[in-house]
Amino acid sequence: MQIGTQLDWIVLVIYMIAMLLFGTYFAKYNKDTNDFFFGGRRFTWWIIAMSIVATGISSHSFVKYSAMGFKYGFSSSMSYINDWFFVPFFLFGWLPIIIYSRVRSIPEYFERRFSPSARFLVTILQLLYLVGYVGIGFLTMGKAIMPLMPEYLTFFGIQFHITLMGLIWITAFVTGVYITFGGQTAVIFTDLVQGLMLMTAGFLVFFLGIAYVGGWDSFWSLLPTSWKLPLAHFNTPAEFNSVGTFWEDGIAGSVGFLFMNMGLIMRFMATKNVHEGRKAATINILFMLPLSAIVVGGGGWVAKAISVKFPSLIPAGTAPDAIFVVIANILTGPGVFGFIIAAIAAALMSTVATLLNAAAAIWVNDVDRPVRIWLKIIKKENPVDEKRAMVVARGATVAFTLLGILAVYAFSSYPTVYQAHAFFHATLTPPLMIAIFFGVFWKKFTPAGLITTVIGGISLMLLGNRYPLELIAPIAQGTPYDPVHPFTYMAALYNLIVCSSVAILASLLQHQLKRTANKIRKNVHHQKIMYSIIAFIIAIVVFDIATALFQLSIITFMPTFILTVVMSGFVALVTTFYVKYDPEAQTLGLTIWSIHQAKEWFKGRKLNEREGENAIVSWKLIETDNEDIINFSKHDMHKMAAEPGDLVYISDGRKYLGGLKSCHTVYGEPHNEKAIVHIRKLHIGKGLFVEGRMLEAEKEM
């Protein structure tokens, strides 16, 4: 089947160039790494909510949900409408903590809450998570464009055979170059445009499809009842069922997306305050995600109806992952189809841009700087060398783009992108999810619990992969066993159980662990004892990895399992022995139990929680000093219920800018010029305020 025309390719190329230029325009807002990674923490909720749409809808979403929509119907929307359960934890736990604690990355939180070793392990897991996600994005993009391509291309008389991986390398190159030069502000604004474009493209295909089969009534009557149900069958088939999707996506996926996706967290950190972050997350989950479910699955739904009414239109052997492109080609004309494919490209670019920006942030904050401090090249108290950090950030972006391509090889063996993504979530999410969750919500969670979760938990997860019938089948709730990809979804439940079990046990047994560690310390051979234990841990971890990777059967299941459990206990003991931990100091302001304290630290003084109104003022430049304070009239201070020393956010009065021209600062002593604010040169530099334009001031806390 011939798909696409030259006009479609022209539209696609024009779109790419337009996005490149649009993104580059916002580069002027990147003055330092705070701007490059967090967009200056200045944006209003609607900009962030809309830009999250483009981040949440990746190109893999179009491909995988249309494939599932075509095969199973409306239940493909499940993943987009099951995220609410963890929203209370996020809005009033993780979000305020990560903002008020002023950390620049998730691993940094782990160092403050636990120890530098915890930061090291979480950094590795975070980077694996982000690189894996990038890999999934590239794989999908390749699969989406592949049907458009001829079998061979000839350049200068040389014939090139077009392969999926070849296409992915080219796509990654183009995307990588674009992303390397954009910062968070560019990502947010290009995502805003791309989010609108994605919505338009998805709805266009959906409504054109409905019109194609003769309207809504015809569309509805063409579909079998089982296909119209919004939730999949309870536990069959193996590749798509409700119970599996609940654990893999509703639990592991939702928490993974909201709590440990550094790209998304950075987007929330780019909002002007916690309240705006809450609004952005809520609007996104309540309204944008259900709409997104139609946008990404609609292509598959109308394809099914069309295949019932016109059986010859969609070839019998069409791969499910190609269904969106095939149906878009049928429903749209030349040029419009190019727009649809550009939307898929937009989805990839926005998601990958976010992830690569996050990976670069982690590299700069959690690898580059700590390593340089460790090597004594710089001192801990030295300020960040912004110029160098920007160069490192861009270099890291290129490196992670390449690693993302390598990750594609790990996922390309799966029959559908949906299963590859599910495997990815089920495997990598649970240890980090438990680490973040217990870290934030359980004061008694210790470094021993955390490190055991990561090392012991992952080893037990590997055993689950090697012995699925012994370990996962008993909790699989009747989902069928697929010998090639055993319990892709229910593995998430098993992984959550083993990770949380070792976390809880290691934390609750802290007293006994301390006693044992003290006994070892008193032994004259304590170093030899500890080294022997560490050697045993390394041997078992290596053995578990080899057992899972090469499906080895050197020893039977039960001894392997017991050895791994014992090894996990030793991990807890070694951590207790070596890691210094002060449970009082290291939980203050860093768990949900002391958020008020975190807020006070953020402000640097006592909170003022009196509720006031915003003030609209004109500005006057004070050139006698350049302090980071601004002065309002007594009347305006009273209106805002503000006092000198409180935090204030001022922005350009034009709401549609969404906070692009704005900055955070502090109230100074009041004056008597009503409706006028005195600002300094540094505020103009940060906020890029325009002369003659009114400003809106909002008391923060």
Place this chain on the structure above:
Amino acid sequence: MIDFYNTWLPYIYLYVGGGIFFLAGMILIRRTKAIDMRLKRDRFWWKALIFGYFYFAVIHAFLIIAALYL
């Protein structure tokens, strides 16, 4: 007609299973005073959270009924 096992059971599993996590979250944010019910803004958020749970439950229930009977 499709049986209960494949219509309402997934729904019950989702909203009871998910509801346990949701309820745990709601209790935790109240107990820890992460949500301060003395503030008007936080009272709004409390209501919004409860609304969200039922909003999705009603959407799914409506879609199941539509699939079975419309």
